[in-house]
Amino acid sequence: MYKLVDKRNLGPNLTLYEVQAPRIASSRKPGQFVIVRAFDHSERIPLTIADVNKDTGTVTIIVQTVGKSTAEMETLEVGGGFCDVAGPLGQPSHLDNFGTVVVIGGGLGTAVVYPQAVALKELGNKVISIIGARSSDLVIMKDQLGAVSDKVMVTTNDGSEGIKGFVTDALQQLIDNPDMNIGAVYCVGPVVMMKAVADLTAKYDIHTVVSLNPVMVDGTGMCGGCRVTVGGETKFACVDGPEFDGHKVDFDELADRLTTYQSHERHKDQCRMLKAADKIKE
Amino acid sequence: MSDITAKQRMAIQRQPMPQRDGLERCKDFDEVNTGYDLETAIKEAQRCLQCKNAKCIAGCPVGIDIPGFISKLADGDVAAAAEILRSSNDLPAVTGRVCPQETQCECVCVRCKTDTPVAIGYLERFVADYARENNLEKPKEVSASTGKKVACIGAGPAGITCAGELASMGHDVTLFEAFHKAGGVLIYGIPEFRLPNKVVEHEIKNVLALGVKIEKNVIVGKTVTIDQLFVEGFDAIFVANGAGLPTFMNVPGENLKGVYSANEYLTRSNLMEAHRRDAETPVLRGDKVCVVGGGNTAMDAVRTAKRMGAATSTLVYRRGREQMPARVEEAHHAEEEGICFEFLTAPIEVLGSDDGWVEGLKCVRMELGAPDDSGRRRPVPIEGSDFVIDCDMVIVAIGINANPILTQATPDMNLNKWGYIQANDDLATSIPGVFAGGDIVRGAATVILAMGDGKKAAKSIDNYLKTL
Ligand SMILES: Cc1cc2nc3c(=O)[nH]c(=O)nc-3n(C[C@H](O)[C@H](O)[C@H](O)COP(=O)(O)OP(=O)(O)OC[C@H]3O[C@@H](n4cnc5c(N)ncnc54)[C@H](O)[C@@H]3O)c2cc1C
Ligand SMILES: Cc1cc2nc3c(=O)[nH]c(=O)nc-3n(C[C@H](O)[C@H](O)[C@H](O)COP(=O)(O)OP(=O)(O)OC[C@H]3O[C@@H](n4cnc5c(N)ncnc54)[C@H](O)[C@@H]3O)c2cc1C
Ligand code: SF4
Ligand code: SF4
Ligand code: FES
Numbered sequence: 181m182y183k184l185v186d187k188r189n190l191g192p193n194l195t196l197y198e199v200q201a202p203r204i205a206s207s208r209k210p211g212q213f214v215i216v217r218a219f220d221h222s223e224r225i226p227l228t229i230a231d232v233n234k235d236t237g238t239v240t241i242i243v244q245t246v247g248k249s250t251a252e253m254e255t256l257e258v259g260g261g262f263c264d265v266a267g268p269l270g271q272p273s274h275l276d277n278f279g280t281v282v283v284i285g286g287g288l289g290t291a292v293v294y295p296q297a298v299a300l301k302e303l304g305n306k307v308i309s310i311i312g313a314r315s316s317d318l319v320i321m322k323d324q325l326g327a328v329s330d331k332v333m334v335t336t337n338d339g340s341e342g343i344k345g346f347v348t349d350a351l352q353q354l355i356d357n358p359d360m361n362i363g364a365v366y367c368v369g370p371v372v373m374m375k376a377v378a379d380l381t382a383k384y385d386i387h388t389v390v391s392l393n394p395v396m397v398d399g400t401g402m403c404g405g406c407r408v409t410v411g412g413e414t415k416f417a418c419v420d421g422p423e424f425d426g427h428k429v430d431f432d433e434l435a436d437r438l439t440t441y442q443s444h445e446r447h448k449d450q451c452r453m454l455k456a457a458d459k460i461k462e
Numbered sequence: 463m464s465d466i467t468a469k470q471r472m473a474i475q476r477q478p479m480p481q482r483d484g485l486e487r488c489k490d491f492d493e494v495n496t497g498y499d500l501e502t503a504i505k506e507a508q509r510c511l512q513c514k515n516a517k518c519i520a521g522c523p524v525g526i527d528i529p530g531f532i533s534k535l536a537d538g539d540v541a542a543a544a545e546i547l548r549s550s551n552d553l554p555a556v557t558g559r560v561c562p563q564e565t566q567c568e569c570v571c572v573r574c575k576t577d578t579p580v581a582i583g584y585l586e587r588f589v590a591d592y593a594r595e596n597n598l599e600k601p602k603e604v605s606a607s608t609g610k611k612v613a614c615i616g617a618g619p620a621g622i623t624c625a626g627e628l629a630s631m632g633h634d635v636t637l638f639e640a641f642h643k644a645g646g647v648l649i650y651g652i653p654e655f656r657l658p659n660k661v662v663e664h665e666i667k668n669v670l671a672l673g674v675k676i677e678k679n680v681i682v683g684k685t686v687t688i689d690q691l692f693v694e695g696f697d698a699i700f701v702a703n704g705a706g707l708p709t710f711m712n713v714p715g716e717n718l719k720g721v722y723s724a725n726e727y728l729t730r731s732n733l734m735e736a737h738r739r740d741a742e743t744p745v746l747r748g749d750k751v752c753v754v755g756g757g758n759t760a761m762d763a764v765r766t767a768k769r770m771g772a773a774t775s776t777l778v779y780r781r782g783r784e785q786m787p788a789r790v791e792e793a794h795h796a797e798e799e800g801i802c803f804e805f806l807t808a809p810i811e812v813l814g815s816d817d818g819w820v821e822g823l824k825c826v827r828m829e830l831g832a833p834d835d836s837g838r839r840r841p842v843p844i845e846g847s848d849f850v851i852d853c854d855m856v857i858v859a860i861g862i863n864a865n866p867i868l869t870q871a872t873p874d875m876n877l878n879k880w881g882y883i884q885a886n887d888d889l890a891t892s893i894p895g896v897f898a899g900g901d902i903v904r905g906a907a908t909v910i911l912a913m914g915d916g917k918k919a920a921k922s923i924d925n926y927l928k929t930l
Contacts, residue, residue, distance in 0.1 A: 204685060207685060207686065217642060222742055223742040223743045224734070224743070248742065249742065264642040264678070264679050265679060266640070266641075266642070266679035266681060266685070267681070267684065267685065268685070397726060398640075398641070398729065400640055400681055400684075400865065400867055401706070401707055401865055401866070401867060402708070402725055402729070402865060403708065403725045403729055404708040404723040404725065404726055405723070405726040407710075409717065414710065414716075414717070419866075419867065433717055436719065436818040437717065437719060439719070439818075440719045440720075441744045441746075
């Protein structure tokens with residue numbers, strides 16, 4: 181068992197878990213993830229390592245409750261623990277001093293991109309963060325990101341906070357600002373958002389890194405379920421990624437593959453993801 | 463041995479393996495073969511001629527004393543038979559079920575000349591099962607502690623066997639396994655209708671009872687490196703991480719929803735138990751399923767798909783029936799279960815619907831041309847023979863390669879041009895103190911060869927430790 185030493189609520193449906201996993205804590209580099217199973221019957225799910233403490237041997241993950249596994253995880257209590265935590269998996273981020281970096285998080289991606297913002301700041305970058313959400317009550321991690329950013333911008337679809345619109349509207353403002361010389365963009369969020377951002381930055385030839393979230397099983401390159409097309413080649417996101425050059429990713433294919441267990445009439449009765457989502461709505 | 467004449471022995475027919483009805487069993491995951499009872503087993507054992515120069519022994523990659531264990535069985539002394547098996551094979555209940563006997567021990571049995579070979583595999587399985595179920599297994603002896611520490615990487619047949627051998631020699635052994643469960647392909651790949659998990663789990667328990675420790679969720683190369691294991695105080699390391707990297711066909715449409723690698727499909731249904739309706743991990747249940755390939759993996763996938771409720775489950779193979787590398791028994795069982803076969807057929811495209819789901823498999827017919835490097839006649843497409851198989855799921859089972867996670871993190875290790883680890887006759891690698899065996903050295907091979915490597919490596923490691 182991997183002991184849970186801290187658990188905190190960070191916002192609506194957002195929970196931080198600090199778990200004892202000394203081997204992972206000592207070998208992890210920013211950008212890598214773990215695969216966890218909360219209980220012995222649970223599915224294996226991938227979660228980005230937000231932070232580690234090498235002295236105490238703990239790993240921090242920030243998890244948004246979206247379905248069955250993440251909901252069940254919330255029933256874990258400090259003192260108890262996770263059945264399995266495996267990692268660190270994936271390639272570490274290729275972080276550098278780019279001068280000015282725009283870090284964009286949409287929805288749950290905000291939690292995933294946070295460690296990158298921390299690391300980019302440590303490397304001496306000027307960090308501007310953009311948080312995108314549907315409405316004000318869904319804006320997460322503003323304080324945490326604020327602490328490591330030179331500036332935080334918020335966009336909401338309904339205009340209840342910050343700029344009304346999408347993260348690309350905020351990004352366009354930054355691009356249009358002649359004093360702003362954007363060296364790179366780091367973007368994690370829903371596939372449509374990453375695609376919109378990559379399309380925009382491609383026009384201005386701004387280096388753009390995205391972190392992909394295909395469905396995974398083993399996380400070690402053994403199953404091929406996480407395959408994505410990047411620059412016309414098949415890549416396994418768990419071993420070759422999860423970060424890729426946003427200008428080369430086939431986002432449409434990824435978005436489509438993500439609906440595998442969700443959308444298809446013929447398979448609906450077998451699709452527990454749908455069932456779990458229904459339960460949460462109830 | 464019971465006194466019957468050679469003539470009487472020769473008169474006994476090979477005892478058929480009792481099995482569940484094909485159309486009944488293909489609705490569940492319970493085992494197909496139900497196993498001999500004691501009486502049948504003894505009868506089959508009496509067929510063995512107890513050859514002085516027993517050819518069958520040389521046919522077995524781990525050199526089991528086959529006439530020896532069969533003679534004890536014929537005498538009704540199953541415990542003694544089990545002990546003989548154990549002395550050269552740590553997982554007899556597994557190999558008795560999954561070895562390709564028809565190309566190993568049984569094909570060289572002298573009785574092949576006159577009628578049919580002694581059913582060595584069935585007898586091996588019987589002895590192991592009977593000993594387990596009746597608590598006849600004698601625990602292996604463990605020598606006094608040597609104070610030496612060994613790490614075995616990968617809890618598949620090679621790693622488990624090596625760990626067991628080393629532990630009984632008195633070494634302090636830790637198995638490191640990437641998954642949350644030990645067993646390797648035996649657990650995540652081979653389905654329960656061929657090899658029940660409880661059988662594998664029992665055999666693993668026996669090895670752990672020798673004092674072997676296991677750390678799961680450790681991906682060597684990521685969680686910890688080989689160098690770090692030496693720093694942690696391990697004196698030698700055995701690498702047996704298998705060959706887990708799926709190959710795809712590289713045809714259009716392969717990323718459509720409803721296309722799986724056999725590794726993913728079998729891992730979801732076996733390791734993650736998605737064949738159970740209440741399991742957390744989902745798996746698609748196709749109505750018309752095509753599986754591409756002709757090996758054991760393809761056969762397991764196509765039969766699993768049938769059990770998951772497919773109305774038609776079809777195996778598409780580019781060579782002919784005779785060239786299929788799968789075990790003969792599996793092909794035969796698949797036929798009984800109503801599996802369809804398309805031989806001399808190769809996929810050229812996966813067809814999809816507007817919403818991205820598999821709708822068909824476009825194929826071309828093949829004919830066998832001149833022999834290739836491997837000596838097998840090479841299939842060549844027949845021009846203009848394209849046709850479409852109507853299906854909603856495609857499973858690709860055309861082979862596996864070396865998974866690079868461990869080797870990439872171990873740059874000093876010499877690999878061959880396909881990325882497999884190079885090991886010498888003693889299974890030593892280019893790094894002192896590091897040995898390797900099983901699929902990561904041989905490429906996709908067999909359970910018994912992996913176990914043979916585990917045993918051999920244990921001897922080499924023991925010798926190496928004596929030099930320290
Ligand atoms: C490399 C990687 C890193 C990740 N890091 C984090 C993280 O730090 N924090 C976090 O909260 N989540 C992260 N995720 C997403 C997380 O794995 C999924 O949210 C989780 O698997 C959902 O499981 P569930 O059983 O609760 O929901 P499910 O019932 O499985 O699904 C609920 C909904 O989420 C969708 N979904 C399923 N799997 C994924 C997925 N892999 N990505 C996106 N949506 C999915 C489903 O289609 C469905 O609509 C990451 C994913 C990947 C691949
Ligand atoms: C579906 C299928 C059916 C088969 N049927 C048969 C059959 O009927 N008869 C037969 O003889 N053979 C069969 N085979 C082949 C046989 O299973 C293999 O040859 C055998 O399992 C190889 O054993 P191994 O110990 O080398 O590797 P594996 O069994 O592959 O075990 C390797 C283990 O190492 C772990 N691992 C991988 N990477 C790491 C890492 N970096 N760190 C730590 N652990 C790691 C894996 O999770 C796994 O548990 C079949 C194979 C498949 C896939
Ligand atoms: S281990 Fe395999 S090859 Fe050896 S005797 Fe048993 S079934 Fe035959
Ligand atoms: S070759 Fe056949 S008959 Fe002879 S000892 Fe072996 S199993 Fe018995
Ligand atoms: S999750 Fe299986 S290969 Fe990436």
